[in-house]
Amino acid sequence: MAERNSEQQHELHLRGSSDAGGIGKYLMHRAKPHLPPWLGVAGSGLAGALGHLRWADSAGAGVGLTLASVALTGTTWWVARSTSAQRRLHSAITVAAGSAWVTAACLAGPTTGPIDDLFLMGGPGLALSWNVRIVMRRNPDAAGEGSDSGLLEKVGLAKAKIGTAKVEPNRVTAPIALEPGEQTNEDVAKSLARIASALDLPTSAVRYLPDAGSARRGELVVVPEDMLEEVVEWPGPSNAGGSIADPLVIGRYDDGAPLQLWLPGDPGANRNSTHVLIAGGTGSGKGDTALNLLTEILSRKDVIVWLSDPKAFQDFAPLRPGLDWGVEGGTDTEVLVEAVKAAIPARTRWLGDHGYRQWVPGCAQVQNSTKHTCREDGRACGCAGMPFLVAWMEEAANTLRALGDDAFTGIAQEARSAGIALVVSLQRPSYDQMSTSTRASLPSVIALGCDPRDEGFSLPDEVLAAGAHPGAWGNRRPGYCYVVSPGIDESRYPSPGRTWRFTARAVPVMEMLATWTQRNGAGADPITAQAASGVAGRLYTGRTAPEGEQAVTATAEEDEMAGGMLVDPEDTDIDPDAELPGSQPGDDAPLFGQETGHKPSPEEARRLFADALAQFEAEGRMVVGPKDFTDWCDRNNLSRPWVSARLKEAAVEGRLEPTNTTGRWRIVPALTAA
Numbered sequence: 001m002a003e004r005n006s007e008q009q010h011e012l013h014l015r016g017s018s019d020a021g022g023i024g025k026y027l028m029h030r031a032k033p034h035l036p037p038w039l040g041v042a043g044s045g046l047a048g049a050l051g052h053l054r055w056a057d058s059a060g061a062g063v064g065l066t067l068a069s070v071a072l073t074g075t076t077w078w079v080a081r082s083t084s085a086q087r088r089l090h091s092a093i094t095v096a097a098g099s100a101w102v103t104a105a106c107l108a109g110p111t112t113g114p115i116d117d118l119f120l121m122g123g124p125g126l127a128l129s130w131n132v133r134i135v136m137r138r139n140p141d142a143a144g145e146g147s148d149s150g151l152l153e154k155v156g157l158a159k160a161k162i163g164t165a166k167v168e169p170n171r172v173t174a175p176i177a178l179e180p181g182e183q184t185n186e187d188v189a190k191s192l193a194r195i196a197s198a199l200d201l202p203t204s205a206v207r208y209l210p211d212a213g214s215a216r217r218g219e220l221v222v223v224p225e226d227m228l229e230e231v232v233e234w235p236g237p238s239n240a241g242g243s244i245a246d247p248l249v250i251g252r253y254d255d256g257a258p259l260q261l262w263l264p265g266d267p268g269a270n271r272n273s274t275h276v277l278i279a280g281g282t283g284s285g286k287g288d289t290a291l292n293l294l295t296e297i298l299s300r301k302d303v304i305v306w307l308s309d310p311k312a313f314q315d316f317a318p319l320r321p322g323l324d325w326g327v328e329g330g331t332d333t334e335v336l337v338e339a340v341k342a343a344i345p346a347r348t349r350w351l352g353d354h355g356y357r358q359w360v361p362g363c364a365q366v367q368n369s370t371k372h373t374c375r376e377d378g379r380a381c382g383c384a385g386m387p388f389l390v391a392w393m394e395e396a397a398n399t400l401r402a403l404g405d406d407a408f409t410g411i412a413q414e415a416r417s418a419g420i421a422l423v424v425s426l427q428r429p430s431y432d433q434m435s436t437s438t439r440a441s442l443p444s445v446i447a448l449g450c451d452p453r454d455e456g457f458s459l460p461d462e463v464l465a466a467g468a469h470p471g472a473w474g475n476r477r478p479g480y481c482y483v484v485s486p487g488i489d490e491s492r493y494p495s496p497g498r499t500w501r502f503t504a505r506a507v508p509v510m511e512m513l514a515t516w517t518q519r520n521g522a523g524a525d526p527i528t529a530q531a532a533s534g535v536a537g538r539l540y541t542g543r544t545a546p547e548g549e550q551a552v553t554a555t556a557e558e559d560e561m562a563g564g565m566l567v568d569p570e571d572t573d574i575d576p577d578a579e580l581p582g583s584q585p586g587d588d589a590p591l592f593g594q595e596t597g598h599k600p601s602p603e604e605a606r607r608l609f610a611d612a613l614a615q616f617e618a619e620g621r622m623v624v625g626p627k628d629f630t631d632w633c634d635r636n637n638l639s640r641p642w643v644s645a646r647l648k649e650a651a652v653e654g655r656l657e658p659t660n661t662t663g664r665w666r667i668v669p670a671l672t673a674a
């Protein structure tokens with residue numbers, strides 16, 4: 001049966017016909033709630049008269065009646081202890097006066113002395129006092145804001161009004177209206193821990209959603225039972241073969257709804273593209289969360305992933321074949337970051353040339369439409385499509401610090417209009433790991449359990465104020481998280497979710513997924529591949545094919561790439577990490593084998609330096625600095641300052657490009673130039 005609030009009930013009372021019969025009925029109806037106190041008065045009078053007939057001269061009855069009267073008053077006082085003080089006193093006075101009068105009437109007679117006057121004055125007085133109470137209980141001024149403020153009184157919000165609560169399975173939502181001019185939504189936010197304590201629930205079970213249009217109204221949400229306690233294993237990709245524009249499902253909320261997020265923007269849904277921070281303390285379940293997100297991404301048909309993992313693919317190994325490019329920290333990460341920087345303008349230009357204001361799934365298709373053509377004559381251009389690019393930096397604190405705030409903020413800003421999403425994970429979510437401005441360039445966060453002092457780093461203030469507390473979980477609740485990201489209803493932000501868990505059973509499925517991605521997923525488009533190869537040379541090979549199969553990834557042989565500095569298809573099977581011979585073709589001088597004590601001539605030294613750069617390039621070490629030459633200096637009797645000077649010279653000559661890190665230079669690929 002639908003719930004009725006007091007106003008609806010009142011309305012029902014007023015309904016009915018208005019003829020004489022109707023008016024009689026209406027009056028009877030209105031009088032009904034006020035009759036019981038009067039019936040009580042009449043009953044007491046009758047009891048007094050009848051009692052007098054029976055016990056007029058009985059001393060025993062006097063004792064019995066007096067004791068019964070005291071006992072009844074005491075019982076009333078005790079029974080009413082859980083009601084308000086006012087109601088308790090009112091009830092006790094009524095019972096005491098009524099029972100004392102009945103006792104006196106029984107013993108002395110109802111008309112003796114002042115007893116009848118007391119009845120005629122006191123009876124109606126008491127009955128009326130109860131009628132007044134009933135009338136006052138209905139307060140139209142507080143319609144929708146019931147006066148049951150017991151809970152709020154306990155937590156210091158006595159004047160606040162709680163409206164009619166909406167009760168769903170495991171969720172109670174109650175509107176709250178605060179005292180105008182005296183209290184604000186912030187006061188409720190500050191009281192959430194006390195409300196949880198009053199209800200004997202964990203802090204995360206109570207949330208407050210302020211009304212965007214009012215500083216004194218909002219909704220209190222209580223989720224009494226922790227439905228996330230049950231560990232649920234990864235069920236496999238939610239939408240294999242779907243688009244990266246579809247939601248990425250990484251777990252579930254405490255009401256069973258999917259825990260999901262989106263990376264690309266959607267102009268139709270008024271949603272911007274985003275970068276994601278995965279933040280959580282040690283043991284909070286960051287590893288599994290990353291697997292959830294990465295498996296979702298790799299199962300989509302129009303996205304490629306570049307991933308840097310200084311942990312040597314400890315967690316991601318089964319998925320590595322599905323990556324378009326995976327590197328293991330150090331210099332390779334520097335190169336990957338440089339490649340992302342190079343890909344941004346190239347991709348943005350392609351999008352602009354094809355009439356896209358931002359990346360949409362249609363970008364990944366061959367461009368057969370006249371609406372999206374780069375040809376000046378307006379005919380369809382037939383250009384290869386451009387998949388979305390996810391650049392993932394695992395344990396990224398050092399990388400981001402090396403890159404510098406301004407550089408990262410710039411990359412983050414521009415990447416969004418280039419169809420690129422950055423995913424960054426941090427070992428410890430705190431400002432000593434990442435600066436405020438870098439943090440601010442990552443609009444989305446998956447905030448797992450952390451140290452309570454780091455909550456402010458993980459989540460926006462308003463989400464914390466609404467009741468989110470990742471610090472309460474620490475590493476005791478692995479996989480529990482709050483997700484803040486465009487596209488998610490903001491009222492969900494303070495609701496905890498839990499990611500799926502990955503066990504050994506998931507490994508073969510992840511391996512199958514990686515093979516599926518190799519065969520069916522998107523390959524890098526020529527523009528992105530060219531930008532990457534132009535920076536990384538042989539270090540960027542594009543995604544490999546499953547064993548014994550031909551790679552589907554766009555590589556150097558594409559026509560559009562003819563002018564670029566790309567990986568020679570013949571060289572794709574060269575292992576960039578393999579040791580190269582100690583000398584270059586046509587060069588008799590051993591590169592790393594100078595006899596000690598021999599000081600090379602300036603000319604010889606410059607040649608050795610050029611050879612060393614060539615060898616770094618051949619090895620795929622595309623970002624270098626003086627420290628990389630330490631051993632080389634020792635072997636060749638040359639100093640680090642000499643190397644620093646040569647590096648600067650090489651930059652002037654165009655052999656090197658400066659990076660954002662002082663003293664680090666990017667090698668401009670020469671080996672693979674056409």
Ligand SMILES: Nc1ncnc2c1ncn2[C@@H]1O[C@H](COP(=O)(O)OP(=O)(O)OP(=O)(O)O)[C@@H](O)[C@H]1O
Pocket residue numbers: 231232280281282283284285286287288289427478479480498499500501502
């Ligand atoms: N969603 C989940 N449900 C249940 N258990 C989980 C979940 N996610 C992770 N775990 C378990 O919690 C433990 C810690 O997880 P994990 O190693 O991923 O944490 P981490 O944050 O990556 O820690 P570290 O930073 O030390 O690597 C593991 O035993 C893992 O299986």
